Amino acid sequence: MKLYDGGKIIAGIVVFLIVASVPFWYGMGKAVPPPDFKLDTPAIERLKEKLCVEPAPYMRANHMKLLSAWRESVVREGNRSYKATDGKVYKISLTGTCLECHSNKDQFCDRCHDYAGAKPNCWSCHIIPEEVR
Amino acid sequence: MVPTRREFLKIAGFSAIGLVLPPLATLTGAQAGMPAAGGVFPTAPGPLPALRAKRWAMAVDAGKCRPGCRDCIIACHLAHNVPDFGNPKDDVHWIGLERVDHVFPAEAHPRLPESIKGLSVPVFCNHCENPPCVRVCPTKATFQRADGIVMMDYHRCIGCRFCMAACPYGSRSMNYRDPRPFIPKINADFPTRTRGVVEKCNFCEERLARGILPACVTVCKEKALVFGDLEDSGSDVRRLLDGRFSIRRRPDLGTGPQIYYLL
Numbered sequence: 001m002k003l004y005d006g007g008k009i010i011a012g013i014v015v016f017l018i019v020a021s022v023p024f025w026y027g028m029g030k031a032v033p034p035p036d037f038k039l040d041t042p043a044i045e046r047l048k049e050k051l052c053v054e055p056a057p058y059m060r061a062n063h064m065k066l067l068s069a070w071r072e073s074v075v076r077e078g079n080r081s082y083k084a085t086d087g088k089v090y091k092i093s094l095t096g097t098c099l100e101c102h103s104n105k106d107q108f109c110d111r112c113h114d115y116a117g118a119k120p121n122c123w124s125c126h127i128i129p130e131e132v133r
Numbered sequence: 134m135v136p137t138r139r140e141f142l143k144i145a146g147f148s149a150i151g152l153v154l155p156p157l158a159t160l161t162g163a164q165a166g167m168p169a170a171g172g173v174f175p176t177a178p179g180p181l182p183a184l185r186a187k188r189w190a191m192a193v194d195a196g197k198c199r200p201g202c203r204d205c206i207i208a209c210h211l212a213h214n215v216p217d218f219g220n221p222k223d224d225v226h227w228i229g230l231e232r233v234d235h236v237f238p239a240e241a242h243p244r245l246p247e248s249i250k251g252l253s254v255p256v257f258c259n260h261c262e263n264p265p266c267v268r269v270c271p272t273k274a275t276f277q278r279a280d281g282i283v284m285m286d287y288h289r290c291i292g293c294r295f296c297m298a299a300c301p302y303g304s305r306s307m308n309y310r311d312p313r314p315f316i317p318k319i320n321a322d323f324p325t326r327t328r329g330v331v332e333k334c335n336f337c338e339e340r341l342a343r344g345i346l347p348a349c350v351t352v353c354k355e356k357a358l359v360f361g362d363l364e365d366s367g368s369d370v371r372r373l374l375d376g377r378f379s380i381r382r383r384p385d386l387g388t389g390p391q392i393y394y395l396l
Contacts, residue, residue, distance in 0.1 A: 071288060075284070075286045075288065076276070076284075076286060078278060078338070078342065080342055095321060095322075095324075096322075121327075124327040125287060125324040125325050125326055125327050126324045127319060127321050127323075127324060127325065129321050132319045132321045
């Protein structure tokens with residue numbers, strides 16, 4: 001089999017591969033620093049026990065699942081209370097319960113989501129109390 | 134070595150078991166690790182116990198409505214962050230105000246008394262017993278609760294507007310534009326909607342859960358709106374309906390509307 005204009009084609013492929021992989025070469029060996037944030041808010045400092053509805057490692061890994069379960073519970077089943085594993089009962093409300101303590105949404109939510117490239121669409125409808133006030 | 138038929142079947146069988154087992158193991162593991170979300174919830178967070186009913190319904194004593202009064206509409210739209218786009222093409226409403234002969238086209242005739250002909254009555258979502266919007270919704274974004282409230286799950290709405298085509302009462306509105314900038318005053322206790330989502334009256338489901346009556350009912354100074362449980366013979370709405378003649382919008386369609394009008 002004869003490859004016509006082989007030199008040009010192979011040179012083109014090589015150039016394409018180099019251009020396409022530049023971002024990888026450029027970022028190789030460099031670590032993007034993890035987001036630096038301050039999570040304390042006045043509401044959290046006032047708490048005697050600094051605890052979320054569930055233990056922090058669980059929340060860190062599974063908050064999206066919990067929020068999804070909360071959403072289904074309120075909207076579809078009409079249940080507005082959440083019984084935590086430690087037996088405490090919380091009112092299910094993103095704006096009312098979550099953001100009451102974590103009033104620093106731009107630090108608490110956005111820093112990590114931006115870093116991880118996650119784009120939750122909670123706030124296209126749900127209200128950030130700080131922005132309304 | 135070429136395997137015999139028997140050996141081949143054995144290997145195939147074990148491979149099939151191997152394919153099925155790992156997902157099962159992760160499934161059970163995930164369930165054990167997750168705290169009791171979606172378990173048994175206690176009821177009513179908040180100071181008042183939640184209002185519960187077998188069948189919520191509303192009666193509109195239209196004769197009591199002051200001419201030109203829009204109190205119920207203003208209160209509802211403020212409570213639920215309903216946008217005001219300022220033009221009829223994009224109009225979004227939870228409660229509307231319509232002339233009697235438009236609300237009841239089959240019942241209207243030229244010899245009706247002026248007092249009735251000139252009347253405007255509030256129109257709501259009828260929270261039908263047999264809601265056509267629920268039947269057509271492809272994502273189950275709109276659904277009927279056990280207490281009769283036809284709810285919207287805005288998270289699931291894809292904006293196909295089948296429900297708007299199905300609703301014979303025009304109770305549903307589409308957000309053709311981003312509603313946020315058009316909300317006069319945002320109520321932080323209730324979410325807004327987003328572009329491409331259909332919205333409608335929810336019988337103030339969020340207020341009933343806190344033990345208070347719908348916003349339109351509490352704001353009406355003339356007590357023209359009566360809300361209650363239709364299955365409870367002692368409720369206000371039942372007593373009103375037991376004592377007087379009432380009509381519903383387009384009952385011939387078989388939707389079973391739950392807004393009763395006393396004219």
